[in-house]
Structures are given as C-alpha cells and as structure tokens.
Amino acid sequence: MKIENVTVAGSGVLGSQIAFHSAFNGFKVTVYDISKEAVEKAEDRIKSLKPYYERDVNATEEQFDAGLNNLTYTDDLAAAVKNADIVIEAIPERPDIKRDFYHKIATLAPKDAIFASNSSTLVPSMFAADTGRPKQFLNLHFANQVWLNNTAEVMGSPQTDPGIYQQVVHFARDIGMIPIQLKKEQPGYILNSLLIPLLNAGQSLWVKGVADPQLIDKTWMLATGAPMGPFAILDVVGLRTAYNITATQAAQSGSKELKEIADKTKELLDEGKLGRESGEGFYKYPNPAFQDPDFLKA
Numbered sequence: 001m002k003i004e005n006v007t008v009a010g011s012g013v014l015g016s017q018i019a020f021h022s023a024f025n026g027f028k029v030t031v032y033d034i035s036k037e038a039v040e041k042a043e044d045r046i047k048s049l050k051p052y053y054e055r056d057v058n059a060t061e062e063q064f065d066a067g068l069n070n071l072t073y074t075d076d077l078a079a080a081v082k083n084a085d086i087v088i089e090a091i092p093e094r095p096d097i098k099r100d101f102y103h104k105i106a107t108l109a110p111k112d113a114i115f116a117s118n119s120s121t122l123v124p125s126m127f128a129a130d131t132g133r134p135k136q137f138l139n140l141h142f143a144n145q146v147w148l149n150n151t152a153e154v155m156g157s158p159q160t161d162p163g164i165y166q167q168v169v170h171f172a173r174d175i176g177m178i179p180i181q182l183k184k185e186q187p188g189y190i191l192n193s194l195l196i197p198l199l200n201a202g203q204s205l206w207v208k209g210v211a212d213p214q215l216i217d218k219t220w221m222l223a224t225g226a227p228m229g230p231f232a233i234l235d236v237v238g239l240r241t242a243y244n245i246t247a248t249q250a251a252q253s254g255s256k257e258l259k260e261i262a263d264k265t266k267e268l269l270d271e272g273k274l275g276r277e278s279g280e281g282f283y284k285y286p287n288p289a290f291q292d293p294d295f296l297k298a
C-alpha cells in the first residue's frame with residue numbers, strides 16, 4: 001500500500017506542525033480534533049506558521065498556500081479516519097486518553113491503515129493491543145519546530161511488522177524528515193536518553209556548588225567541541241519545561257537532588273527567567289556570553 005492520505009489526530013502544538021509539514025510536502029492531510037473550537041484553533045495555528053516557513057525554509061506564499069490547500073479539518077472521528085493510509089496520533093500524553101482513542105479508531109479506520117504515535121514518553125507496546133493491529137502500529141516521534149528540527153525517531157514495538165516499519169521510514173523521508181531508526185523500544189528514544197542525563201548532570205554540579213553554569217558549559221564546550229553546554233541547551237528547551245521534567249522525576253524517584261534542582265529552577269522562573277523565550281535564563285539574549293569569542297579563552 002502506498003501512503004497517500006494522512007490523518008493527524010490532535011492538532012495542538014505538535015499535531016498542527018506535523019499536519020502542515022506533511023501537507024506542505026504534497027500529502028493530502030485530514031486534521032482531526034475533539035471539538036469545533038479545537039479545529040478552528042488548529043486552522044489559526046497552522047496559518048500562523050507562515051512567517052516561519054518564509055524565514056526558515058524560504059517558502060514562497062504560493063508554496064505555503066499550496067500546503068494549506070492540501071488540508072481538511074474535521075471533528076468527526078469516523079470521517080477523519082475513513083480513508084486514512086496512516087493515522088498519526090498527537091493527542092495528550094495521557095495513557096487513558098490514548099488507549100480510548102486507539103480503541104475507537106481500531107474499528108473506524110481501514111483495516112490496512114497504519115497507526116503511528118508521536119508520544120514523547122510512552123512506548124508503543126503499551127497500546128499495541130488497543131489498536132487491534134499491533135503489526136501496523138509504531139511510534140513516529142517528531143521534534144518541536146518540525147520544519148527546522150527535522151528528525152523523526154521511528155520506534156516499533158516487538159510486534160511491529162518490519163515491512164510496515166520501513167514504509168513509515170520512507171514516509172518520514174517523503175515529508176522531509178531524517179528518519180532515525182531505533183532497533184528496539186526505548187523510553188526517551190535516542191535524543192532524550194542522551195540529553196536528559198546530560199542536563200541533569202550539569203544541574204547536579206550546579207546545585208552541589210561544584211561550579212557555576214558558565215564554567216560547566218565552558219568545560220563541556222572546550223573538551224568536546226560542542227557549540228553549547230547543558231545550560232545553554234536548557235535555555236533553548238525553556239526553563240518551564242526543564243522544571244516540569246525535573247519536578248516530575250523528583251516526585252517519581254523521591255530524589256533529594258532532583259528536588260533541589262527543581263527548586264532552584266523554580267527560583268529563576270519566579271524571577272521571570274524562562275530561557276531564550278523571555279530574553280534571559282542562564283544567559284542573557286540575544287547575545288549570550290557563551291557565543292562571545294572570548295568565552296572559551298582563559
């Protein structure tokens with residue numbers, strides 16, 4: 001089966017980007033969300049991507065509009081998945097909501113349709129049985145700002161059919177992504193499995209008073225040639241998200257150190273330091289110290 005008709009379920013931050021980027025790359029895309037209001041919001045959200053496509057990928061107005069013309073919107077789930085070759089699920093990161101969604105589309109979608117979840121933390125074997133088609137189910141994980149950060153991590157469950165997996169790899173390429181093929185399930189995929197321990201280690205050195213953020217970043221940059229250290233990365237991620245991740249980890253693990261990291265991050269948040277988006281986090285923007293040519297000297 002050739003993938004032609006794409007349905008994206010959930011049109012929030014990521015769903016709207018996945019839907020438009022697929023449409024921009026020539027696919028017919030149906031956008032589904034739970035209510036008329038949510039669908040209307042999705043249309044506005046997608047239209048507001050225009051300046052980013054113009055600035056970041058040199059898209060012309062005609063190219064952007066051609067993408068818009070490939071989109072249809074609905075709050076009717078049966079209609080949304082009726083002709084789908086692939087359903088990409090980008091609904092809230094709540095197992096109960098996802099499970100219920102897969103139960104519903106199991107009987108509504110064509111029997112050969114592929115289901116792919118964009119979940120950041122939940123592995124596909126959690127929902128394989130709910131989909132009624134475990135061989136045709138896997139995760140396809142995009143990064144925020146899909147048009148710029150064009151990785152798509154492809155991760156099957158032990159039951160995913162290798163042929164279906166490869167079809168999704170091709171599809172990811174066809175919509176302009178670089179498919180990152182995981183050989184087995186891994187919570188956090190490759191990127192977050194590497195990144196979160198690095199960020200936690202940097203923050204741990206900071207709260208223990210071993211060194212301040214700038215010296216920690218400088219050490220990492222000098223020793224590895226990386227363009228940013230953990231605190232510069234935290235500013236990009238945003239301190240609100242960073243706080244949510246460590247606060248959740250602290251609550252789950254009972255770790256005193258993670259709690260201390262969360263508390264210290266909260267202090268910065270309370271001062272309005274949200275990272276790059278607010279102009280200040282661990283560094284001040286638009287000209288952060290770590291980009292100063294003298295930063296790595298003596």
Ligand code: NAD
Nearest residue numbers: 010011012013014015034038090091092093118119120144
């Ligand atoms: P979001 O809250 O911005 O959007 C979720 C959307 O799902 C909303 O429009 C909501 O109305 C809709 N929704 C709620 N219940 C639904 C249902 N039963 N059926 C259909 N739609 C429903 O969330 P998001 O940040 O776009 O995240 C969505 C998924 O993508 C999550 O699994 C998340 O882990 C993953 N993800 C998010 C990011 C990110 O940076 N935000 C990055 C990668 C992956």
